[in-house]
Amino acid sequence: MSLLVVGSIALDNVETPFGKVIYSLGGSAIFTSMASKNFCKSSVVGIVGDDFPKEHFELLAENKINTQDLMVIPGKTFHWSGKYNDLNKAETLDTQLNVFANFNPQLCEDNKNCDYVFLGNIDPVLQMRVLKQMNTTKITACDTMNFWISGSRPKLLEVINNVDILFINEDELRMLVGIQNIFEAVQKAKEMGPKLIVVKRGEYGSFAYSDDFIFFAPVYPVRKVVDPTGAGDSFAGGFMGYLASVGNFEETTIKNAMIFGSVTASFNVESFSIDKLKKISMNDILARKEIMEKSIRF
Amino acid sequence: MSLLVVGSIALDNVETPFGKVIYSLGGSAIFTSMASKNFCKSSVVGIVGDDFPKEHFELLAENKINTQDLMVIPGKTFHWSGKYNDLNKAETLDTQLNVFANFNPQLCEDNKNCDYVFLGNIDPVLQMRVLKQMNTTKITACDTMNFWISGSRPKLLEVINNVDILFINEDELRMLVGIQNIFEAVQKAKEMGPKLIVVKRGEYGSFAYSDDFIFFAPVYPVRKVVDPTGAGDSFAGGFMGYLASVGNFEETTIKNAMIFGSVTASFNVESFSIDKLKKISMNDILARKEIMEKSIRF
Numbered sequence: 261m262s263l264l265v266v267g268s269i270a271l272d273n274v275e276t277p278f279g280k281v282i283y284s285l286g287g288s289a290i291f292t293s294m295a296s297k298n299f300c301k302s303s304v305v306g307i308v309g310d311d312f313p314k315e316h317f318e319l320l321a322e323n324k325i326n327t328q329d330l331m332v333i334p335g336k337t338f339h340w341s342g343k344y345n346d347l348n349k350a351e352t353l354d355t356q357l358n359v360f361a362n363f364n365p366q367l368c369e370d371n372k373n374c375d376y377v378f379l380g381n382i383d384p385v386l387q388m389r390v391l392k393q394m395n396t397t398k399i400t401a402c403d404t405m406n407f408w409i410s411g412s413r414p415k416l417l418e419v420i421n422n423v424d425i426l427f428i429n430e431d432e433l434r435m436l437v438g439i440q441n442i443f444e445a446v447q448k449a450k451e452m453g454p455k456l457i458v459v460k461r462g463e464y465g466s467f468a469y470s471d472d473f474i475f476f477a478p479v480y481p482v483r484k485v486v487d488p489t490g491a492g493d494s495f496a497g498g499f500m501g502y503l504a505s506v507g508n509f510e511e512t513t514i515k516n517a518m519i520f521g522s523v524t525a526s527f528n529v530e531s532f533s534i535d536k537l538k539k540i541s542m543n544d545i546l547a548r549k550e551i552m553e554k555s556i557r558f
Numbered sequence: 559m560s561l562l563v564v565g566s567i568a569l570d571n572v573e574t575p576f577g578k579v580i581y582s583l584g585g586s587a588i589f590t591s592m593a594s595k596n597f598c599k600s601s602v603v604g605i606v607g608d609d610f611p612k613e614h615f616e617l618l619a620e621n622k623i624n625t626q627d628l629m630v631i632p633g634k635t636f637h638w639s640g641k642y643n644d645l646n647k648a649e650t651l652d653t654q655l656n657v658f659a660n661f662n663p664q665l666c667e668d669n670k671n672c673d674y675v676f677l678g679n680i681d682p683v684l685q686m687r688v689l690k691q692m693n694t695t696k697i698t699a700c701d702t703m704n705f706w707i708s709g710s711r712p713k714l715l716e717v718i719n720n721v722d723i724l725f726i727n728e729d730e731l732r733m734l735v736g737i738q739n740i741f742e743a744v745q746k747a748k749e750m751g752p753k754l755i756v757v758k759r760g761e762y763g764s765f766a767y768s769d770d771f772i773f774f775a776p777v778y779p780v781r782k783v784v785d786p787t788g789a790g791d792s793f794a795g796g797f798m799g800y801l802a803s804v805g806n807f808e809e810t811t812i813k814n815a816m817i818f819g820s821v822t823a824s825f826n827v828e829s830f831s832i833d834k835l836k837k838i839s840m841n842d843i844l845a846r847k848e849i850m851e852k853s854i855r856f
Contacts, residue, residue, distance in 0.1 A: 346738070347738075440644070440645075441780075441781055441782065441783065442761070443779040443780065443781045444781045444782075447781075461762065463740070464759065464762035464763075465762075465774070467776070467853075473852065473853070474779055474853050475853055475854070475856065476763070476774075476776035476853050476854055478765070478774035481741040481772055482739075482741065483739055483741045483742045483745075484739065484742075485739065512856060515856030516856060519856070554771065555765075555771070555772050555773055555774050556773070556774055556854040557855075558773065558810060558813030558814060558817070
């Protein structure tokens with residue numbers, strides 16, 4: 261099965277206690293598609309400027325990531341500049357939308373037939389526009405953030421009501437539903453339409469919540485987090501990639517997807533940009549998955 | 559097997575968004591012993607003033623908690639007054655040590671022969687004094703807090719080096735070893751002597767760390783946390799009580815103890831003081847344990 265990934269594509273400046281990178285490849289669509297590459301074929305939907313390095317296109321091609329709907333227009337690529345002091349919270353130093361301000365995803369015929377769709381954290385108007393272009397889908401998912409929760413609520417609620425899976429940070433979940441208790445909050449979000457809510461809790465792991473079950477996935481115990489940028493997106497990439505590789509939405513599949521998401525994110529945070537994601541093999545992933553299974557099995 | 563529980567015994571004022579209680583039964587020794595009551599016999603070691611209500615002694619007796627080493631001396635019982643605004647962090651309004659300032663645990667002969675020992679969060683000088691009075695023990699454990707980590711470090715390190723299990727909050731663990739990454743920090747604490755480190759992470763659950771394994775236990779998904787006071791102590795009570803009931807220190811036993819600890823703490827936080835702990839049966843505990851198992855099994 262194939263996965264459509266919609267989101268930002270960025271050239272980021274990132275500084276953490278372990279170093280600094282300049283104009284490095286980033287953005288939700290990049291982290292998600294690169295994280296899914298060991299599981300399934302994916303197509304990335306996004307926009308970049310004519311400054312976007314040729315080597316990045318080559319990297320995507322090498323990883324069999326379809327770029328038919330990766331638009332290139334004159335101008336500069338979306339740029340984010342951030343700094344992590346304690347690795348738990350990014351301080352945004354600068355955001356330049358650049359060509360991303362003109363993003364209006366138009367899918368080619370091939371991409372309209374993707375079975376799985378991940379709508380990264382972008383304007384819900386655009387997320388909805390992509391959903392409407394799909395011919396048929398098996399499973400759709402979206403991510404979002406505080407900016408859209410407060411600023412574009414009605415449209416965001418429409419998206420949430422139209423996807424199967426909502427990926428959301430715990431603080432944003434509380435903001436979305438206005439409830440402090442996380443287990444009460446997730447039930448409220450569930451009532452907004454999705455079949456499954458995946459609550460991301462940073463270094464504390466994540467949990468999946470449906471009508472039938474709740475499942476807690478810890479993080480893989482990484483001893484040196486170099487750069488947390490893209491952790492949530494790479495989690496979603498591993499999760500959605502595995503889901504697409506299996507082709508069903510059963511409880512066991514979802515639980516395994518949670519673990520694969522966690523494993524994939526653990527590789528991502530061990531390097532800047534996608535440096536580690538691009539190197540890992542399925543064997544690397546399976547080795548960590550086995551360790552994770554032991555850490556919750558009894 | 560029998561469990562010796564050493565710690566504070568208090569009459570607390572607690573205010574949370576769900577209400578307020580005045581001079582209610584509390585203290586680490588109370589939460590821990592009451593949480594262990596469904597698993598094993600325990601003896602509580604502590605001190606109270608002559609204002610300590612007779613009904614509390616009766617409650618302990620009803621729950622087969624041995625009070626031979628619960629000293630009563632003229633004066634007032636230890637009093638803590640605190641307020642929770644967001645249920646995650648207590649604001650201490652008042653602390654009156656009262657008779658607790660004179661606490662100098664002297665064990666009776668019966669208690670010197672307990673197989674399991676839990677040293678609640680008190681002065682490490684006293685924790686060490688109790689340890690030295692034990693004739694033989696199978697498993698010893700201690701808890702501690704920031705006050706002793708900064709103010710009584712050498713003595714605390716001696717205690718830690720002499721117990722099998724260290725229960726510790728994640729922030730206090732970071733403080734103890736001076737390392738931010740939690741998985742690096744726990745390894746450092748492990749090198750201080752204990753066979754097992756149990757890291758408590760509040761609403762995010764806990765994990766156990768030994769030379770052989772790491773095991774993550776989520777929280778039981780409580781939808782209405784009424785009062786988090788004693789959550790850590792009741793976790794330890796369920797954990798140590800189960801350990802004492804089984805009588806070995808194998809990996810499977812420890813993993814089950816983590817789940818029982820989590821379940822016991824989940825009941826505790828659903829009411830003020832020990833109101834819920836005193837009512838629960840083994841069937842109540844097993845019902846939640848089954849739900850918890852499902853939430854991590856796949």
